Amino acid sequence: ASPLFEPLRAGALDCANRIWMAPLTRLRSIEPGDLPGPLAPLYYRQRAGAGLIVSEATHISPQAKGYAGAPGIYSDEQVEAWKPVTDAVHAAGGRIVCQLWHVGRISHSRLQPGGLAPVSASAIAAQARTSLKDANGEVYREACSTPRALERCELPGLVDSYAMATRRARAAGFDGVEIHAAHGYLLQQFLAAASNQRDDDYGGSIENRARLCLQVVDAVCAEWAPERVGIRIYPCPAAADLADDDPDGNALYLVEQLGRRGLAYLHVSEPDWAGGPELRPQFRQGLRARFPGVIVGAGNYQVPEAVERIQAGLIDAVAFGRPFIANPDLPARIRQGAPWNTPEPQSFYGGGAAGYTDYPTLE
Numbered sequence: 001a002s003p004l005f006e007p008l009r010a011g012a013l014d015c016a017n018r019i020w021m022a023p024l025t026r027l028r029s030i031e032p033g034d035l036p037g038p039l040a041p042l043y044y045r046q047r048a049g050a051g052l053i054v055s056e057a058t059h060i061s062p063q064a065k066g067y068a069g070a071p072g073i074y075s076d077e078q079v080e081a082w083k084p085v086t087d088a089v090h091a092a093g094g095r096i097v098c099q100l101w102h103v104g105r106i107s108h109s110r111l112q113p114g115g116l117a118p119v120s121a122s123a124i125a126a127q128a129r130t131s132l133k134d135a136n137g138e139v140y141r142e143a144c145s146t147p148r149a150l151e152r153c154e155l156p157g158l159v160d161s162y163a164m165a166t167r168r169a170r171a172a173g174f175d176g177v178e179i180h181a182a183h184g185y186l187l188q189q190f191l192a193a194a195s196n197q198r199d200d201d202y203g204g205s206i207e208n209r210a211r212l213c214l215q216v217v218d219a220v221c222a223e224w225a226p227e228r229v230g231i232r233i234y235p236c237p238a239a240a241d242l243a244d245d246d247p248d249g250n251a252l253y254l255v256e257q258l259g260r261r262g263l264a265y266l267h268v269s270e271p272d273w274a275g276g277p278e279l280r281p282q283f284r285q286g287l288r289a290r291f292p293g294v295i296v297g298a299g300n301y302q303v304p305e306a307v308e309r310i311q312a313g314l315i316d317a318v319a320f321g322r323p324f325i326a327n328p329d330l331p332a333r334i335r336q337g338a339p340w341n342t343p344e345p346q347s348f349y350g351g352g353a354a355g356y357t358d359y360p361t362l363e
């Protein structure tokens with residue numbers, strides 16, 4: 001039998017298989033309120049055959065919001081709106097964790113409280129666009145606003161926002177949380193030399209640049225338990241404005257610190273996500289040597305490649321993104337060697353049922 005169908009225990013998370021659903025932004029939440037939409041329970045229940053579902057990125061505070069239509073996990077109303085999702089996934093025998101997101105500078109003043117500038121490690125604008133919605137609810141892309149640098153005295157409150165979001169995720173029925181430290185969002189803006197020009201103890205050395213991420217991990221674990229906490233990293237950023245002096249060395253330093261905290265899993269977003277360089281084998285071995293928990297690989301894997309990497313001991317599970325958009329029953333299709341539906345990019349972001357809950361299953 002394929003190693004993909006061997007059960008896996010990641011901390012306290014019992015996964016029926018090693019085919020995980022990667023976090024997928026779909027921008028179908030209700031505004032104002034940033035509430036999961038009415039179709040979210042069906043959408044996630046359809047995909048409950050995943051060994052573990054990682055929810056779409058979910059912002060931890062109003063300031064953490066960077067995309068129109070993304071959901072939040074900072075209000076009691078949002079907790080109530082997530083319960084039908086977690087209940088539906090559990091009723092179908094699935095497991096789901098909430099991905100905790102602070103976008104930092106990948107935002108626009110129009111989405112920020114009071115129309116203020118977004119925040120980041122330093123006042124350096126991302127060379128990126130984000131997604132807003134027009135009066136008709138249509139998604140459009142716009143350049144990110146120039147951020148302001150967070151004052152050092154704001155950081156404890158920011159760390160506490162992650163702890164409060166963790167408390168709400170637990171109250172909403174999630175099985176755990178995944179800290180989003182990847183893809184150029186706030187925590188990676190502190191980690192990367194190009195985006196972090198701070199001259200306090202959160203900037204300069206990699207120990208200083210990793211400080212906020214590790215304080216967030218410790219606060220989230222203290223709020224719930226390390227066995228319920230995963231983290232997503234993007235060790236080889238392709239984007240120039242996340243350039244680092246020693247990407248491999250800095251990533252291995254971070255993973256070594258994470259490896260001492262008893263976390264449920266390390267989720268590694270691989271270069272394919274944005275077309276960066278392939279992860280080198282010795283770097284993969286470096287991750288395994290430093291992280292004793294479950295390691296999950298994500299990055300447009302083909303099935304044979306995932307099986308090969310699991311059998312080589314480099315990863316323990318694989319997270320599929322776009323394939324899970326188009327194939328609610330992806331694990332069944334993989335088990336049967338059945339063909340996969342092709343995702344339709346025009347309905348990835350925004351909209352309603354089309355391209356969300358209407359992809360066909362096998363039977």
Ligand SMILES: C=C(C(=O)O)c1ccccc1
Pocket residue numbers: 025057067182183
């Ligand atoms: C949260 C995202 C990420 O992690 O890259 C995201 C956001 C918008 C579109 C695609 C992906």
